[in-house]
Amino acid sequence: MKKEKKKEEQYINSPLNNPMLNYDVYIPGKGERIGVSLLFFLIGGCVGMVFYGNLFMRDGMATTATxxxxxxxxxxxxxxxxxxAFPVYIKNCLEKRKNKLKLQFRDMLESLTASFSSGSNVQNAFQAAYEDLNMQYEKKDYIVVEMQEILNGIAQNINIEDMMRSFGDRSGNEDIKSFADVFEVCYRKGGDMKVIIHRTHNIISEKMAVADEIETKLTSNKMQHSVMSIMPIAVVMLLRVTNEAFAANFATPMGVFVNTIAIGIFVGAYKYGLKIVDIKG
Known part of the structure; x- marks a missing residue:
């Protein structure tokens, strides 16, 4: 008997047993789900009318069958x-969330580096970094919430490396996971936290710079992909509106068959195009 795939939860308990965000899962709210689904439904329905609208007409007049x-x-x-389209929307939301978290995490490392440079111990360094981040971000921002949870853990005698590991596991970001592992080893062995955090900050900053450069070079290609995805629909709609003979051919059984094949090719080309321009830095 085939086992069902276990559904991932949107929130995972931290070492303090508080529900914390699982960054690998995005579950839209009821209103958002309805609104986005309705938008895609209307767009898809209109596209359907472009390719399959006004069938079974008689002498140029619409019938009940039409x-x-x-x-x-x-x-x-x-x-x-x-x-x-909805899974694509969810994927884009997840990517935006993780990119935002990555930027905020880089700022956290920068604040920690400054704190350790001034001679602070680990607890004071995290407290100072939290206060610094509070001035940069709102209280509901990801990194502020995570730092607050880490400090709450320290206050309740939870090992800081356990709090960092929980953050790393939930983040879905390899850099944060790696930092949590390195932090745990360094903290237990008494390593130089200032050097470790400074190097991690530099590595992440360099990776983000390379990713930004790749994204900049791909921007025009992504724009071309978007335009080319819309053009077939726009051309067919224009021909149907301006050419009655062309529109009549769409209403034949052969026209429906050809349209269906064309849409299949169009969807396949669109998905393949997404893979081409989806290059990770």
């Missing part, structure tokens, strides 16, 4: 659009 087919294709293509 209206029924319009509703069916609007709903079917709209539902397919939601099914296809």
């Amino acid at each position: 209206y029924i087919s319009n509703v069916i294709f609007f709903v079917v293509v709209g539902a397919f659009a939601v099914h296809f």
